[in-house]
Amino acid sequence: MADNERIPVLKTWKLFVKGAFPRSESGRTLALHGPKGELVAHLSHASRKDLRDAVEAARAAFPGWSGATAYLRGQIVYRLAEMLEGRRGDLADGIRATTGASRKKAEAEVDRAIDRTVCWAGWCDKFQMVLGSRNPVAGPYHNFSMPEPGGVCVALQADAGETPLLGFMSLVLPPLCAGNAVVAVADARHPLGALLVAESAPTADVPAGALNVLTGQAAELASWVAGHRDVDSVHAQAGGEVAATLRAGAAENLKRVTVLSADEDFGDEERWTNPRRLASFVETKTIWHPSSA
Amino acid sequence: MWTSGLGSPEGAGPIHRVFKVESGRFRTHRYDRRMPESSSGTAPVAPWDYSPAPETVPVTVPERTRLFVGGKFIDPRSGRWFDTVNPATEAVLSRIAEGDASDVDAAVAAARKALKPWSKLPARERAKYLYRIARRIQERARELAVLETMDGGKPIKESRDVDVPLAAQHFFHHAGWCDKLRYAVPGGDPRPVGVCGQVIPWNFPLLMAAWKLAPALACGNTVVLKPAETTSLTAMRLAEILQECDLPPGVVNIVTGAGDTGRALVEHDGVDKVAFTGSTEVGKRIAKACAARGTRLTLELGGKSPNIVFADAAIDQAIEGIVQGIWFNQGHVCCAGSRLFVEESVLPEVTRKLEMRMRTLRVGDPLDKNTDIGAINSKGQLQTIERYIAAGAEEGCTVCQSGQQALPAKGYWCRPTFMTGVQPAHVVAREEIFGPVLAVMSFRTPEEAISRANNSPYGLAAGVWTEKGSKVFDVARRLQAGVVWCNTYNQFDATSPFGGFKESGFGREGGMQGLAAYLAE
Numbered sequence: 001m002a003d004n005e006r007i008p009v010l011k012t013w014k015l016f017v018k019g020a021f022p023r024s025e026s027g028r029t030l031a032l033h034g035p036k037g038e039l040v041a042h043l044s045h046a047s048r049k050d051l052r053d054a055v056e057a058a059r060a061a062f063p064g065w066s067g068a069t070a071y072l073r074g075q076i077v078y079r080l081a082e083m084l085e086g087r088r089g090d091l092a093d094g095i096r097a098t099t100g101a102s103r104k105k106a107e108a109e110v111d112r113a114i115d116r117t118v119c120w121a122g123w124c125d126k127f128q129m130v131l132g133s134r135n136p137v138a139g140p141y142h143n144f145s146m147p148e149p150g151g152v153c154v155a156l157q158a159d160a161g162e163t164p165l166l167g168f169m170s171l172v173l174p175p176l177c178a179g180n181a182v183v184a185v186a187d188a189r190h191p192l193g194a195l196l197v198a199e200s201a202p203t204a205d206v207p208a209g210a211l212n213v214l215t216g217q218a219a220e221l222a223s224w225v226a227g228h229r230d231v232d233s234v235h236a237q238a239g240g241e242v243a244a245t246l247r248a249g250a251a252e253n254l255k256r257v258t259v260l261s262a263d264e265d266f267g268d269e270e271r272w273t274n275p276r277r278l279a280s281f282v283e284t285k286t287i288w289h290p291s292s293a
Numbered sequence: 294m295w296t297s298g299l300g301s302p303e304g305a306g307p308i309h310r311v312f313k314v315e316s317g318r319f320r321t322h323r324y325d326r327r328m329p330e331s332s333s334g335t336a337p338v339a340p341w342d343y344s345p346a347p348e349t350v351p352v353t354v355p356e357r358t359r360l361f362v363g364g365k366f367i368d369p370r371s372g373r374w375f376d377t378v379n380p381a382t383e384a385v386l387s388r389i390a391e392g393d394a395s396d397v398d399a400a401v402a403a404a405r406k407a408l409k410p411w412s413k414l415p416a417r418e419r420a421k422y423l424y425r426i427a428r429r430i431q432e433r434a435r436e437l438a439v440l441e442t443m444d445g446g447k448p449i450k451e452s453r454d455v456d457v458p459l460a461a462q463h464f465f466h467h468a469g470w471c472d473k474l475r476y477a478v479p480g481g482d483p484r485p486v487g488v489c490g491q492v493i494p495w496n497f498p499l500l501m502a503a504w505k506l507a508p509a510l511a512c513g514n515t516v517v518l519k520p521a522e523t524t525s526l527t528a529m530r531l532a533e534i535l536q537e538c539d540l541p542p543g544v545v546n547i548v549t550g551a552g553d554t555g556r557a558l559v560e561h562d563g564v565d566k567v568a569f570t571g572s573t574e575v576g577k578r579i580a581k582a583c584a585a586r587g588t589r590l591t592l593e594l595g596g597k598s599p600n601i602v603f604a605d606a607a608i609d610q611a612i613e614g615i616v617q618g619i620w621f622n623q624g625h626v627c628c629a630g631s632r633l634f635v636e637e638s639v640l641p642e643v644t645r646k647l648e649m650r651m652r653t654l655r656v657g658d659p660l661d662k663n664t665d666i667g668a669i670n671s672k673g674q675l676q677t678i679e680r681y682i683a684a685g686a687e688e689g690c691t692v693c694q695s696g697q698q699a700l701p702a703k704g705y706w707c708r709p710t711f712m713t714g715v716q717p718a719h720v721v722a723r724e725e726i727f728g729p730v731l732a733v734m735s736f737r738t739p740e741e742a743i744s745r746a747n748n749s750p751y752g753l754a755a756g757v758w759t760e761k762g763s764k765v766f767d768v769a770r771r772l773q774a775g776v777v778w779c780n781t782y783n784q785f786d787a788t789s790p791f792g793g794f795k796e797s798g799f800g801r802e803g804g805m806q807g808l809a810a811y812l813a814e
Contacts, residue, residue, distance in 0.1 A: 070788075071462060074469065078424060115417050122420065122469020125788055129805045130476045142766040275476065291766035293739060 013191070015044045015215065016198035018057035019208025025049050030188055030215065035100030043191060046216035048224045051183070054212040055230050058152045058181035061209030066149045066179035068207075074124035076205050077177055081117040083200035088114070094192030095165055112267065113169045113193070119273045120173035127178065127275045131282065140292035147282035149179030150256060151232035154225045156185045156246070157194070158218035158238035159262035165193030170266045171235050172197075175281040176211060180233070183212045185225075191215045218242050222249075229253050233280050237264055256280040343655070346662040348449045352439045357388045358525060360396055360549060361532035363403035364542025370395040375551070377525060380446035381659050381668040381704040389525045392548035394557040397517065400546035401563040404488045404515040407543030412485045412513035416472035423468030423510060425538040430461040430503075433534065437527055441499055442659045444526040446668030446705070447622050449660050459785055460503035463803070466787035467507035470808060474512060477805045484813040485513035486589055487565030490558040492579075493528075494571045495521035495670050496625040496727075501570055502528050504802045506545060507787075512811035514566070515544050519558050521571075522551040523671050556582075564588060568810065570627070573725075573751070573796050591800025591810045593627065593792055595725040596753030598774065599746035600630030600782065603739070604639045606758035610780065612646045615731070618756055618782035620654060620709050623666055624729035625674075627797075628754035630782055632722060633711075634742050637735045644713060644733060651709050652695045666729060669705040678707050678728030685712045685721040685732070717745060725751070739768060747773045752794025756782045775801070 012029070014021040023029075028045035044050075065073070084091065091113070092106040099106070132146040153175035160167050164187055176182045186194030198213035214221070222242045225231060226249020233256040236246055243259045250257040258280045266272055357374065359366040371393035376385045392400070411419070430437065437460075438453040447456070474483035489509045493501035498520060509516050520528040532547050548554060552575075559567045560582045566589040569579050573594040583590040600618050602611045618630025635643045659667030669675040686692050690712040700706045711731040715722050721732045736742040746755060755774035757765055769777040775793040778784060785791065790801035800810045 071465070075465065078465075118420065118424070119417060119469075119472055122471075122473060124469075125466060126469060126473060126476075126805075129788070140767075142770075273472065289766060290763040291770060293761070293764045293767040 011041060013041055013043045013195045013215065015046055015050060015054075016195070016201065016211075016213040017050070017054045018060075018212065019202055021198075024216075025053070030217075032098065032189075032191070034097055040097045041192075043188065043215045046185070046214040046221065050214060050216070051221060051224050051228070054183040054214055055152055055154075055228055057209035057212055058183050059230055061207055062149075062151055062181040064207055065181055065210040070125035070128065073177065073179065074121050077121035077124060077173070078118060080197075080200060080204035080206060081114050081121060083204045084110075084114045084117060084197065087196055087200060091165060091193050091196055094196055095190070097192055098190045099164065109163050109166050110193075112163075113166045116166065116169055116272065117173060120177045123275060123278075124177045127278055127282075130275050131278065131284075135286070137288075140290060142289045142291040143286065145284050145286040147178070147278070148285050149175075150281050150283050151180060152183065152230060153180040153233040153235060153281055154183045154185065154231050156218060156222065156225060156234060156236040156238060157187045158185075158222065158236060158242045160187035160190045160237065161262050161264065163266055164190035165197075166266045167237055167264070168194040168197065170272050171237060172211065174277040175233065175235055178278050178281045180281050181210050183214065183231075185214045185216065185218065185221055188215050188217060222246050226250050226255070227252065231255055234258070235280065236260065237262065343663055345658070347658065348439055348442075348453075348660045348662055352436050352443065354387050354440070354443070354526065358390060358529050358549065360390045360392055360400070361529065361535075361545070361547040362396070362400045363406075363546065364536065364540075366532070369393065370399070375522065377444060377523060379443050379704075380523075380670055381443075381701065383703045386444060387526060389522070389549045392519075392550040392554045392557075396548050396550075397554065397557040397561055400517040400548045401488060401490075401558075401561050403543035403546050404517050405563055407541055408485075408488060408515045411515055411541060411544050414513075416474070416513075419510070419513065420468045420471035422538060422540050423464050423471065423507065426534060426540070427461050427464035427468060429534040429537055430457065430464060430531075433530070434458070434461070437499060437530060439660070440530060441527045442667065445495060445498055445524045446659050446670050447625075448664040448667040450662055450664070451622060451667075455785075456497055456500045459787070460500045463500070463503040463507045463787045467511040470508075470511045474808065474812065477808045478812060481812070483512065486811055486813050487514060488563055489514045489516045489566045489568060489811070490519075490561060490564035491516055491568045492519045492555045492559060492571065493521060494627075495524040496622060496627070498524035499527040499531060502531055505568055505570075508802070508807050509568075509811050510544065512808060514811055517546045517548060517558055517564070519548055519550065519555045522549070525549040559583065560586075562586070566590070566811070568800070569593070573798075576798060589810070591792075591802075592798035593800070593802060594753075594796065594798040595727075596627050596629070596751045596793065596797050597632055597723065597725050597749050598628050598630050598751070598754040598756070599632045599634055599749075599772070600756035601634045601736075601742045601746060601758065601768065602636065602639065602643060603742075603757075603759040603761075603764065604636040605760050605764075606639075607760055607780070608639060608642060608646065611758040612643065612650050614756060614758060614778075614780070614782040615643075615647060616650055616654070619711075619731040620651075620666060620729050621783050623669055623707065625670055625727055626783065628776060628783065628791075629727075630754070630756050631726060631731060632746070632749075633731055633733045634736050634746060635733065636742070637737050640735045647711060647733075648693060651693070651711065654695065654709050656695075656698060656706060656708055657701060666709055669707050669728065672705055674727065675705040675707060678726055678730060681721055681724070681726045681728070682710060682730060685715070685719065685730075688716075688719045688721070690714045690719060690721060690732075717748065723749070739764070743768060743771050750796040753797035754778065754793070
């Protein structure tokens with residue numbers, strides 16, 4: 001070793017729960033490998049307890065996040081886009097480290113992910129207008145319907161496909177912008193973009209617990225997610241057994257489950273900027289009130 | 294010198310006294326503040342002094358304020374300039390460029406040139422410019438608030454807490470619409486209208502600029518904006534912000550001037566859409582001009598908005614709503630709740646409490662953070678208001694004004710005022726005063742309240758005060774008004790459409806409905 005050679009500081013990527021960055025309580029880690037099998041980094045390997053902690057944090061954050069004005073939520077999500085814009089290089093490097101994508105392709109994905117964040121920031125104070133209604137009931141009643149966030153959503157990325165960061169953001173943003181508290185599980189093979197988003201969240205003033213990010217084995221976590229009684233909805237990209245587990249388990253407490261296939265095209269702007277993506281993450285509340293004195 | 298004529302029932306009181314705005318030094322900051330009555334209904338407690346609490350952010354105002362055309366600040370081709378004064382001190386703040394027809398030509402040409410590239414820009418990229426503008430307004434909020442107060446006379450607490458934050462929200466909200474327009478218009482293929490000519494009033498200078506610019510830009514239009522002649526400064530500061538945000542040249546052009554400048558703009562052949570906020574009188578003239586050329590038009594005009602207090606209202610809360618409704622921004626509010634209808638059984642209670650509350654309001658230095666009522670925007674407007682107060686007295690109304698506090702020696706001031714014994718035919722019950730003057734009337738049944746409230750050529754806003762929910766919705770439904778505030782008043786939000794029925798204009802600003810005016814049919 002030459003005298004002047006600098007030894008790089010290696011980073012272990014940690015979980016993001018309740019605004020803090022803990023290791024897995026289980027002490028487990030996962031090795032993250034590059035496209036040629038080289039070791040990239042070590043990750044925390046989330047356990048069932050970590051999932052429970054994250055759901056608990058999300059539940060605690062839900063009243064504050066859903067009760068904040070839509071304008072404030074919009075500004076916070078927009079701030080997240082500002083933070084991500086400042087880390088474009090890191091995000092592209094994170095994508096490339098595990099996918100081996102060209103710089104150009106990775107940068108294009110980062111740009112799309114940031115633009116999608118901006119788009120959904122804008123939905124925060126608009127989807128209520130598009131999805132709500134004033135209903136002309138045949139009687140002297142003022143009757144209106146409005147979408148409310150469902151509660152705690154788990155966004156589970158089991159199989160990230162071609163665009164891990166864009167996919168991760170597309171899973172997280174609709175439930176988050178609707179006012180749900182989100183527990184996101186990043187694909188353990190391509191998690192670096194998601195973990196950089198987690199690192200950006202506190203500086204964007206995302207309240208602690210409103211967004212939590214775990215890394216772990218999707219197959220393992222899926223059954224715990226499906227069976228968790230305090231999870232209201234699931235937004236997943238998964239195939240095969242993981243998908244089947246989520247669907248079957250969810251029936252227990254009638255979770256709203258949306259499972260996308262591994263080849264979902266997150267680049268489809270029409271589909272992924274459409275407020276219909278919110279359907280599973282809001283409940284429509286209809287209020288009747290007499291309107292004749 | 295204060296005499297209250299409120300002991301007598303409505304209609305029976307003689308003319309009590311009309312107070313002239315008097316001169317007197319305003320250095321001591323002695324206010325004639327009294328506490329509202331205690332719950333036992335005893336007399337007010339003794340007044341106390343307030344120390345001055347002036348806003349201190351220094352704002353530099355350039356000696357000359359030029360036009361903003363094609364992304365550059367330029368001297369007017371007209372070669373003419375006019376003074377803008379601080380209505381609280383009568384000091385000249387700056388010399389403002391007076392744009393003439395040739396200046397308007399240049400601005401419209403710049404907007405036309407910018408239209409194609411701006412409207413072809415991908416919507417999500419257009420959005421980024423609007424987000425930048427919203428952010429810069431937030432970052433320069435204090436400066437904008439101080440400048441707004443210096444130029445227009447409104448209390449700093451209002452420019453700081455209402456005008457500027459709402460202006461930022463308007464840009465932020467509309468930024469998000471840029472790439473979502475197809476969801477705002479049913480079955481729509483959203484396309485911009487083209488070049489918009491926008492003329493705005495002096496009561497909320499920056500906020501009105503935001504209300505006009507944000508939806509127009511979000512929909513892909515380009516704009517020529519004409520601020521009111523007494524309040525150009527914040528619009529020009531906004532132009533600086535647009536430059537900072539690298540908004541493409543010509544997308545927004547600002548031409549300052551008075552009525553002739555505005556006329557040249559709204560009658561310009563190169564303008565595809567006109568939006569005007571101001572008086573109904575001018576609005577009708579503009580409507581004629583636009584009708585002749587088939588120009589798209591939206592108008593947000595005057596009002597004489599009713600504020601109805603039922604006996605079953607939470608009276609103390611209603612008093613705050615009445616105060617907010619008529620004395621917010623010196624009453625320079627198109628939707629001011631300037632006709633108060635009180636159910637007869639609670640009239641004595643309401644007028645008594647209103648008088649108490651009115652006397653706690655502090656009139657004076659708009660830059661003082663404790664000031665409730667700032668300066669009247671211009672000498673001309675002060676004269677108009679004084680004429681109306683005199684007319685009310687001549688017609689037999691009882692004029693109640695808080696009168697003990699000394700007013701500054703210079704500047705344009707009007708004490709908060711209400712009149713009782715007002716009959717529907719009185720001029721103060723029919724015409725828009727645009728000042729801190731409230732006409733108080735009574736009613737016996739909801740039907741009477743509604744029919745009298747609707748008995749106006751205007752239909753901008755209305756207030757309803759009752760604790761009974763069904764009555765809220767029933768009365769709200771039957772009122773002819775574009776905005777009905779129930780158990781609140783003067784609330785504004787970028788997501789909420791604003792605009793009037795009848796001669797208060799047509800079209801809405803804000804919310805989803807506000808976008809329609811800026812999209813081709």
